[in-house]
Amino acid sequence: MNKPWIQLSILEGMLELEVYFLLIVLSILSFSFYKFFLVEVSEERHRSLKRKFHYLLKQNVTLTVFYVAFQSLLYFKDSPITIKLLTYLGLIVLIAGCVVFINICRLFILQYFFLTSMRTAVPLLLVNIFTLILTLFLAGWISTSLFGIQVAPLLATSAAFSIILGLALQDTLGNLFAGISLQLDNAFEIGNWVELTVTGNKIIGQISEITWRSIVLIGLSEEIISIPNRIVAQSQISNWTRHDHPIIKAQVFRISYKENLDHIKNLSIIALQNVNSIKKKPAPVVVVGEMQESWITVKVAYFFVDFGLQNIIADEVIRVCLKTFKDNNIEVAKPQLEIFSAVKNEQLNSAS
Numbered sequence: 001m002n003k004p005w006i007q008l009s010i011l012e013g014m015l016e017l018e019v020y021f022l023l024i025v026l027s028i029l030s031f032s033f034y035k036f037f038l039v040e041v042s043e044e045r046h047r048s049l050k051r052k053f054h055y056l057l058k059q060n061v062t063l064t065v066f067y068v069a070f071q072s073l074l075y076f077k078d079s080p081i082t083i084k085l086l087t088y089l090g091l092i093v094l095i096a097g098c099v100v101f102i103n104i105c106r107l108f109i110l111q112y113f114f115l116t117s118m119r120t121a122v123p124l125l126l127v128n129i130f131t132l133i134l135t136l137f138l139a140g141w142i143s144t145s146l147f148g149i150q151v152a153p154l155l156a157t158s159a160a161f162s163i164i165l166g167l168a169l170q171d172t173l174g175n176l177f178a179g180i181s182l183q184l185d186n187a188f189e190i191g192n193w194v195e196l197t198v199t200g201n202k203i204i205g206q207i208s209e210i211t212w213r214s215i216v217l218i219g220l221s222e223e224i225i226s227i228p229n230r231i232v233a234q235s236q237i238s239n240w241t242r243h244d245h246p247i248i249k250a251q252v253f254r255i256s257y258k259e260n261l262d263h264i265k266n267l268s269i270i271a272l273q274n275v276n277s278i279k280k281k282p283a284p285v286v287v288v289g290e291m292q293e294s295w296i297t298v299k300v301a302y303f304f305v306d307f308g309l310q311n312i313i314a315d316e317v318i319r320v321c322l323k324t325f326k327d328n329n330i331e332v333a334k335p336q337l338e339i340f341s342a343v344k345n346e347q348l349n350s351a352s
Contacts (some may be wrong), residue, residue, distance in 0.1 A: 008083055010146060011090035012074070015097075020067055023097060026104045027060055033111055041114055049111070056103055063096045094146075098138045106131050125179050125210055171230075175213045178229035183210070192241040193307035198231060206308060220308070246279050246303040249310060251317055253325075254295040254333040261288060261296065264330060268300055271324040277313045278302040295333030 034049055041049075070089050076082045109127050143149040188194050188207060194217070196203045205217025205225050215232050217225040240247055255264060265286040272284040282303050289297035300321060304313050325332055 006087040006091060006146060008077065008086055008090070011087065011094065014145065015067070015070065015090055015093055017071075019097065020063075023063070023100050023104070024060065027056060027100070030056075030104050030107045030111070033108070037115055038111060045114060049107075049114075052103075052107060052110075056100070056107065059096070059100045059103060063093065063100055066093045066096055091146075094142065098142070102131060102134055102138070105134060125212055126183055128212065129180065171228075175229040178233040179210065179212055179215075182215075182229060182233060187237055188239050188241075192239055195238040195240065196227065196232060197236040197238075198227070203227065220311070240307040246282070246305050247307055247310070248301055248303050249314065250299045250301040251314060251321070252289060253298045253300065253321060254292075255298050256295060256331040256333045259330055261298070263328075264298060264325075267324050267328055267330075268298070268321055271320045272300070272302060272317065275302075275313070275316050275320055277309065277316060278304050 031053055034053070038045070038049070066089065070086065070093050073082055073086050073089065077086060106127060109130055113127070182188075190207050190210060193204070193206050203217065203219075203225060205219045207215060208218050208224075209216040212229075214226045214228050217227065219225050255261070268286045269284055272278065273280070278284065279302075284300065284302040287299050287301070289299040291297075300317065302313075302317060304310070322332070324330075
């Protein structure tokens, strides 16, 4: 009978009972964290987490079945066939345990992000990067411990290949590291309305997704805008969504000089109280802007929360103010143009 390609003694050391119980305890702690600290998350997040824990439960059950079978066969390891079967079964248990451990760690990180950002979505970029790094680490550990493959010399000999690969993936890696730096800066999060100034052009949209390559925005016309992370990192970013401060916007009206400005200010403030889309605190403000030859500009400033509804709110404010002016016989100034025609020299001469 051929010698097993995996040493059973090494597998037994890696699959001790304490390691199995540690994975079960970590799974219970992860679920307890959800039950005690994430009670107030949205229904969508509750559904998402329940699906993930249901999937983790299936993984634990699968791991338990294979682990019990592995431990049971150890009592009959005197047979060469059993030893060979144990090597394959032990490798399956080891891989299943690594998968459970990775998913537990991923759940802990995801729940931490949910805890720090209860209202808006969280990007999966950092979670996916952590999962990739942990997976590579475990793969290297298994290769070294179980198969005797030395990973460090392999990485050293592939330095030239790494340089070539890095040059080929320069844009991809640039977007990846730019995305990581943007997440660490915490200048915005999913659900925020932002304005990006890219090479003089302004792009406005709501962030719907942050990936390893780009940021996806939903524009004011419901169009999908994808911008590479490295372009975003080099752009000027204006975040219009701050949960502790509302957004301010103003509408300007031209009023005739003959109108009473104090009366107009009072009427405008009363009219804006009927607009439910704007905030009552802080209250709207009406100020005189500037003086022109034919009119005085009155600026009506108001506060609101949802940047995506700014055009609808502006339409409602303008309609309410114009209706109030009309009902109170307040004249909105119209542009005036005076034309002076020069009299021809021949006509002047003939008149003289």
